[in-house]
Amino acid sequence: MKSLLIKSAIASGVVLSLATLSRPAMAASFAISIENAGVQNANLSNLVDAHIQTFDAQAQGYSATGFQWKDGTKNIGSYKDTLIMNPDQYGAAGGTGKYFDVDTNRSGNDQKVSTLNLTSPQSYFGLWWSAGDANNVLTFLSQGQTVFSMTTADVVNYIAGLSNKASYYGNPNSAFKNQDSGEPFAFINFYDVGGTFDQVQFTNIGGTGFESDNHTVAAGYKSITGDVVTAAVPESSSVLGVFVIGFVGATSVMTRRVKKKSVLQLS
Template sequence: MKYLWASAAIAAAIVGTSAAQADTFNVTIEAPTVQNSTAGFSFSGKETFNSRSTGNNQSFVTDFGTGGVITGTYTGVDILAANQYGGAGGSGNFASTATTSGFSLSLSTTNSEGINYFGFWLSALDSGNTLTFSKAGTTLFTFTPSDVLAMVSGLPAYFGNPDSPFTGNNSAQPYAFLNFYNVDGTFDKVTFSESPTVGGYESDNHTVGFFTEQGGTPIPAVPEPATWAMMIAGFGLVGSALRRRVSKVALSHA
């Protein structure tokens, strides 16, 4: 199975903005329209949010369908019904936040190996979407919108909602399943935040576990830092989409 090791360009961007990071994370992207991980695991589970009630600022505990092997506590998450911006498969519910504080997912497991993998269906990426991994209160790794754009820019198959009844909607923003592998150790918390607040951070099919085989494929010709820096600087020129009374900056692609 092919996998994407963090490129020099992406690593440079991460180090430049998050000096406190301590662990190496390999990040891979699944093929367009694939909304679940192709990684291999010794144990894993998935939260689809479809059994949750819709509403804002919710907190709840889930076992990701593992029968108690994994315990996850969500704090401050908005649960929304599927729309053009989120909802794997075009139905059910999805997780979202539109605040700089965002929502957190605290993780624990009865398995001695710990948790070293997190993956999710990222939909309608905007310039405020930020993902942070931590352990015992220490930040290990931060993934930013510029990193995702560097991976999918020039690949139009990743842009726009792929699912009926919203097929083709929101065509200026990426939709992709991302895998995060901590190759140095484990983590116990994942935080989704919207900073700056330009829209919402939509996600679904949250998958956690201990990976044994990395899935996903590399994206060729990742731009150098100066290239994607200019892309990010141009976010405000691309236009915006009205979302829940918040303007959401669109990402351009070739």
């Protein structure tokens, strides 16, 4: 009987641990960094199976249905509720082509959110964030559950604390050099160090726009590059904690049963 109870205790702990391991990675498992001022592309040599969306081939204007993202014959995913803009002081990497925006006013359709659905799980996402402000939100999901959400106020505050903060402000491209000088421009990296995601939502919570370009996804990465804005917090301690709680709880039940048996024997 005692052997059976011990096995039950161990099994309970294992079940709880597996439940924790199988859930989507939580927010603490993401690391966020920015590249040097003026950089407008991801560090591709650091990425595994990377794909870039430049938006240059997309039609200008708003589309509720969005478009499919293909890299050659490979289907990367699809965008929904998109606003594509021609180059101006607010966006377009290199000052040419087109760029992605979420803007209630410019869309003419009260656009507040745009969604990227990915056909396979990814562990890295990057974008050139242009004409940045504190009202932009990125949310990462896995199987319909939010695994991470961040407001770009964190990046704005980080850049404000840099000794070379002035180099991030104003459009860096020659066609619009130093225009929109009151807003930062930076390439932001998002590393999921504790799992993967299959959807990214872009939300603008203010009356401004959420301009970006060169969206990059990758199945893996070699290391975390750039200046770290937010460091990931390892989840191993929380997993161990749940295992211990489950084991202790089950052991407590076992102990109560043993004590009860002893009392019955004495009586």
